[in-house]
Amino acid sequence: MLQITQLDLQRSGKPLFEKAQLTLHAGQRFALIGNNGTGKSSLFQVILKQLDIDGGEVLMPERWKIAHMAQDIHSLKRPAVDYVIDGFLELRDLEQALKTAEAQNAHEQIVKLHTQLDAINAYTIGHRAESILQGLGFKAADNHRPVGDFSGGWRIRLNLARALLNPGDLLLLDEPTNHLDVEAIFWLEQWIKQYTGSLILISHDRDFIDQTASHIAHIESHQIHTYKGSYSDFERQRAERLNQQQAQHEKQQAQIKHMQSYIDRFKAKATKAKQAQSRIKALERMQLVAAVKSPSDYHFEIPLAEKTGSPLIKCENLRVGYDDKTIVDGINFTLEPGMRIGLLGENGAGKSTLLKSLVGEIPILSGDRLTHKYLSIGYFAQHQIEALDYDASPVLHIQRVAPKASEQSIRDFLGRFLIKGDMASNTIRHFSGGEKARLALAIVAWHKPNLLILDEPTNHLDIKMREALAEAISTFEGAVVLVSHDRYLLRHCVDELYRIHDGKLYEFNGDLSDYQKAVSKEQATEKASDKPVDKKQARIDAAKARQATAPIRKRIKKIEADLDKHQARLDTILEQISQPDMYEESNKDQLKALLSEEADLKALIESLEEQWMEEQEKLPED
Numbered sequence: 001m002l003q004i005t006q007l008d009l010q011r012s013g014k015p016l017f018e019k020a021q022l023t024l025h026a027g028q029r030f031a032l033i034g035n036n037g038t039g040k041s042s043l044f045q046v047i048l049k050q051l052d053i054d055g056g057e058v059l060m061p062e063r064w065k066i067a068h069m070a071q072d073i074h075s076l077k078r079p080a081v082d083y084v085i086d087g088f089l090e091l092r093d094l095e096q097a098l099k100t101a102e103a104q105n106a107h108e109q110i111v112k113l114h115t116q117l118d119a120i121n122a123y124t125i126g127h128r129a130e131s132i133l134q135g136l137g138f139k140a141a142d143n144h145r146p147v148g149d150f151s152g153g154w155r156i157r158l159n160l161a162r163a164l165l166n167p168g169d170l171l172l173l174d175e176p177t178n179h180l181d182v183e184a185i186f187w188l189e190q191w192i193k194q195y196t197g198s199l200i201l202i203s204h205d206r207d208f209i210d211q212t213a214s215h216i217a218h219i220e221s222h223q224i225h226t227y228k229g230s231y232s233d234f235e236r237q238r239a240e241r242l243n244q245q246q247a248q249h250e251k252q253q254a255q256i257k258h259m260q261s262y263i264d265r266f267k268a269k270a271t272k273a274k275q276a277q278s279r280i281k282a283l284e285r286m287q288l289v290a291a292v293k294s295p296s297d298y299h300f301e302i303p304l305a306e307k308t309g310s311p312l313i314k315c316e317n318l319r320v321g322y323d324d325k326t327i328v329d330g331i332n333f334t335l336e337p338g339m340r341i342g343l344l345g346e347n348g349a350g351k352s353t354l355l356k357s358l359v360g361e362i363p364i365l366s367g368d369r370l371t372h373k374y375l376s377i378g379y380f381a382q383h384q385i386e387a388l389d390y391d392a393s394p395v396l397h398i399q400r401v402a403p404k405a406s407e408q409s410i411r412d413f414l415g416r417f418l419i420k421g422d423m424a425s426n427t428i429r430h431f432s433g434g435e436k437a438r439l440a441l442a443i444v445a446w447h448k449p450n451l452l453i454l455d456e457p458t459n460h461l462d463i464k465m466r467e468a469l470a471e472a473i474s475t476f477e478g479a480v481v482l483v484s485h486d487r488y489l490l491r492h493c494v495d496e497l498y499r500i501h502d503g504k505l506y507e508f509n510g511d512l513s514d515y516q517k518a519v520s521k522e523q524a525t526e527k528a529s530d531k532p533v534d535k536k537q538a539r540i541d542a543a544k545a546r547q548a549t550a551p552i553r554k555r556i557k558k559i560e561a562d563l564d565k566h567q568a569r570l571d572t573i574l575e576q577i578s579q580p581d582m583y584e585e586s587n588k589d590q591l592k593a594l595l596s597e598e599a600d601l602k603a604l605i606e607s608l609e610e611q612w613m614e615e616q617e618k619l620p621e622d
Helices: 040-045 078-086 089-103 107-119 122-134 139-145 150-163 182-194 206-212 231-266 275-283 352-358 394-401 405-417 434-448 463-476 487-493 512-528 537-550 550-577 585-618
Strands: 001-010 012-023 031-035 055-059 066-068 170-174 198-202 215-220 223-227 313-322 325-335 339-343 368-369 377-380 451-455 479-483 497-503 503-508
Touching: 012 215, 012 223, 031 040, 031 206, 040 170, 040 198, 055 089, 078 089, 078 122, 078 139, 078 150, 078 170, 089 107, 107 122, 122 139, 122 150, 150 170, 150 182, 182 206, 182 463, 182 487, 182 512, 198 206, 206 231, 206 487, 215 231, 223 231, 231 275, 313 352, 325 352, 325 503, 339 352, 339 487, 352 377, 352 451, 352 479, 352 537, 377 434, 394 405, 405 434, 434 463, 463 487, 479 487, 487 512, 497 512, 503 512, 550 585
Parallel strands: 031 198, 031 215, 066 170, 170 198, 339 479, 339 497, 377 451, 451 479
Antiparallel strands: 001 012, 001 055, 215 223, 313 325, 313 368, 497 503
């Protein structure tokens, strides 16, 4: 049992928990939810003893082993499958001890160690690791590729695989679905359902929570409130609790008013003074029931373009990809006003590539892409947040796309996305992920599109923000093409499902439940037909894959070197122009030259960063 009692915790002077309580019994699966910034990840750090608490206790059995999903990776040269197995520390320790014993011909110790290895099923761990990697979307050839060959999202999957291989008695998962496609999420749900240990997961995916959690732990007002059941059960139970709390508050306020009226009337009268004093003391001892605060529901709308046309986009025998490398071909697709399409497919299947081709961000390889003259696209890219200028304010971001708009009109518009006051005029460098996502969505909405193209827009958004986004998309009257691993968003916002599979785009006849069944059947068939992995061939395939992407990686390194050089020069200039004497009349010409060079460098750095992102997109793991 994990028991947290009277927990007090502050971060940067801000209280996160005040006398908070949480009890988790063996085998229970808790979803830890709450608005961004309420302390979910900090609670994980407390459980892992990575963060000192200000008060209270955290108790659990000494024998319990905790596994968690790390957020960073250091062993970049290690083959992927070996890196995953390295997370099984007990296994690696026993293997090292066995090598030592064998070198010393310590026969009794060798027998003992083999018994211990057998007890942890050591001789099947390689197969189990490969099975987990397959479930999370890795191909057989990926198993022996160096970790450094994978992009950030795939490295996070490797950390998830490490945690799943040896989950221990308590498994902590922080946003495990953020970098997964729908297919991998289906697999992970089944894995968790079969896991017999205890689980605490942080997630903003309500469908995933409904499928995996037995209890909800909701962080609110520095407290942890627990509920039994799914997220849907939590919503109902919480509404009931808040209604009861408000009724108790109103009843108590009426009682207080009555007692205060008695005190005011009789405290000066000798015959009633004793009773009045008694009521004063009763009021002082009374534990007040707080009023229920009205939830600050987040709500916004995406305005529609004044003009539209039909068809908005027509694709005829389209072939898309990078540098003559075909990702999807034979695309015949017409997008009409009002169509609402969800695009499905494994990571790497070509969903983002197709969207970039539709918006004209990358050139098509062959075929025709015909657009209506009134086409107006609102495009949210998968890496939209990273593309924001962290040194610019929200107002400036809008001014750059609408230089003639008044500042007040921009501020009014940003206010609909809860970006108000100083927040609108300060740089976004210290914005949370959710706040940056709101700004990115505001920029999309400002264009008044008649076609929304959204690529994974829910990353960094909490549940309430996701629900607000779902409402905004569902009420948008234009056409929608949506890529998302959030099934709640897909169910509420699209009418048709299309799938990219084996380099082809086709309409999927069915809903998400049908899609899950189809994927599960495919995975079962693939697993049944699996042959033993030829490790030598896998290494050869991995080497060929690295060789194929070598020119891209070389260009990336060159861009990174140029960025470092120009950034160093820019830092020097910023240091020079920050000196007070630089603004003296005698330094006027030098200051002018420095300011000009600063502007040129910033433009050059921005261009190089765009080139870097384009090259990164060409890597197959992206």
